[in-house]
Amino acid sequence: MGGTFDPIHHGHLVAASEVAAEFDLDEVVFVPTGQPWQKSDKDVSPAEHRYLMTVVATASNPRFSVSRVDIDRPGPTYTADTLDDIQKLRPDADLFFITGADAMEQIMTWKNVEQLWGKAHFVGVSRPGHELTDFGLADEVSLMQIPAMAISSTDCRDRVAAGKPVWYLVPDGVVQYIGKYGLYVDDNGDKTRHNIAPYVPASLNNRPEEDDE
Ligand SMILES: Nc1ncnc2c1ncn2[C@@H]1O[C@H](COP(=O)(O)OP(=O)(O)OP(=O)(O)O)[C@@H](O)[C@H]1O
Numbered sequence: 001m002g003g004t005f006d007p008i009h010h011g012h013l014v015a016a017s018e019v020a021a022e023f024d025l026d027e028v029v030f031v032p033t034g035q036p037w038q039k040s041d042k043d044v045s046p047a048e049h050r051y052l053m054t055v056v057a058t059a060s061n062p063r064f065s066v067s068r069v070d071i072d073r074p075g076p077t078y079t080a081d082t083l084d085d086i087q088k089l090r091p092d093a094d095l096f097f098i099t100g101a102d103a104m105e106q107i108m109t110w111k112n113v114e115q116l117w118g119k120a121h122f123v124g125v126s127r128p129g130h131e132l133t134d135f136g137l138a139d140e141v142s143l144m145q146i147p148a149m150a151i152s153s154t155d156c157r158d159r160v161a162a163g164k165p166v167w168y169l170v171p172d173g174v175v176q177y178i179g180k181y182g183l184y185v186d187d188n189g190d191k192t193r194h195n196i197a198p199y200v201p202a203s204l205n206n207r208p209e210e211d212d213e
Pocket residue numbers: 002003004005006011012015098099100101102103104125126127128149150151152153154155
């Protein structure tokens with residue numbers, strides 16, 4: 001499941017869980033976007049924050065994982081590249097790509113859309129306020145009704161900026177992550193203030209003991 005996840009919320013998690021159950025999937029890989037080119041007119045939080053919030057949100061589900069392929073690939077994020085990279089990592093897997101109804105509505109504008117159908121089976125899930133359409137591609141796209149979650153990342157960001165709670169709209173750990181790094185508070189759009197370094201596991205970051213002299 002690809003997304004900007006700025007922040008990840010329970011609408012994303014319910015969609016992933018419902019599709020995994022319906023299609024008996026072994027795993028759902030959440031893939032935060034690197035540069036979501038169709039959101040270039042919007043302020044998007046640094047990729048490392050979006051990645052780490054996605055890790056926090058999915059950590060308790062053994063069938064959920066998070067991939068860095070899109071945030072580690074330079075340039076705009078295209079799903080054709082995402083699917084190629086994931087297929088290289090899981091050569092034997094049959095890939096499914098989960099999208100909400102709003103993303104499905106836009107899919108014909110995605111790069112190399114005609115190639116996408118050969119790379120994965122697409123599952124479009126219902127989302128309040130959006131029509132669910134498969135553009136007549138019934139063999140390539142499945143449509144699925146899921147419990148209606150009227151939650152969006154935009155609304156979560158706006159609520160934080162307005163000092164309103166986002167408890168129960170996003171996982172508890174994500175509420176705490178947002179507070180810890182001061183994300184989405186009104187800072188005149190200066191996102192660089194909240195930049196963090198890429199995550200490096202401690203085991204790769206051990207420095208030799210410093211000499212006391
Ligand atoms: N409440 C929801 N129900 C079903 N699908 C959703 C829901 N929210 C997001 N999705 C789907 O999850 C994927 C990633 O969405 P994204 O990260 O852009 O979240 P968003 O809430 O739409 O964000 P924003 O408000 O910033 O545009 C998209 O395919 C989107 O359609």
